[in-house]
Amino acid sequence: MADTIDWLLDGDPSVRWQVMRALTDAPAGEVAAERARVATEGAGARLLALQATDGRWGGAAWNHGWDSTMHVLMLLRDLGLDPASDQARRAVGLVREGVTWKGCGRPSVRKAIALVGRSALRRWLVVLLAESGPQGL
Numbered sequence: 001m002a003d004t005i006d007w008l009l010d011g012d013p014s015v016r017w018q019v020m021r022a023l024t025d026a027p028a029g030e031v032a033a034e035r036a037r038v039a040t041e042g043a044g045a046r047l048l049a050l051q052a053t054d055g056r057w058g059g060a061a062w063n064h065g066w067d068s069t070m071h072v073l074m075l076l077r078d079l080g081l082d083p084a085s086d087q088a089r090r091a092v093g094l095v096r097e098g099v100t101w102k103g104c105g106r107p108s109v110r111k112a113i114a115l116v117g118r119s120a121l122r123r124w125l126v127v128l129l130a131e132s133g134p135q136g137l
Contacts, residue, residue: 013037014044014079035080039087044079047072048087055091055098062102069099 008019017034020026026034038044050072051057058067065071073095081088 012042014042017080035082036085038080039082039085044076044081045087047076047079048081048091051091051094053094053098055094055096061099069095 005019005023008023009016013034017031017038020034021031039048047057052059056069057072058065058069060068062068062070073091076088076091077083083089083092
């Protein structure tokens with residue numbers, strides 16, 4: 001088991017922080033520091049860098065191809081991108097300002113939450129938007 005844990009700890013920050021939290025006795029501060037690296041290193045940073053200036057990933061708010069804005073936001077949440085990080089706030093700000101959800105125009109916070117339903121993305125957006133203040137509510 002130790003070899004497997006060591007192998008996982010040698011991976012991407014998005015894996016490493018979750019292994020540290022679930023499978024080691026790492027202090028909470030070390031886990032949090034490792035999680036913070038998701039925004040600046042590895043898969044999380046690469047995904048953030050792929051966001052277009054209009055706020056979209058893959059050229060669409062949503063599609064069947066798993067490369068859309070909604071899918072990337074869900075993946076970033078699953079990787080552990082801290083919603084309070086500057087990078088997460090910037091990414092969601094671009095989404096809020098530039099992404100048009102089909103048939104709805106630019107959504108208010110309430111519309112955005114209604115559009116994504118009860119998914120993990122909804123929970124992540126609720127946290128992000130709640131932390132950004134009451135504008136749009």
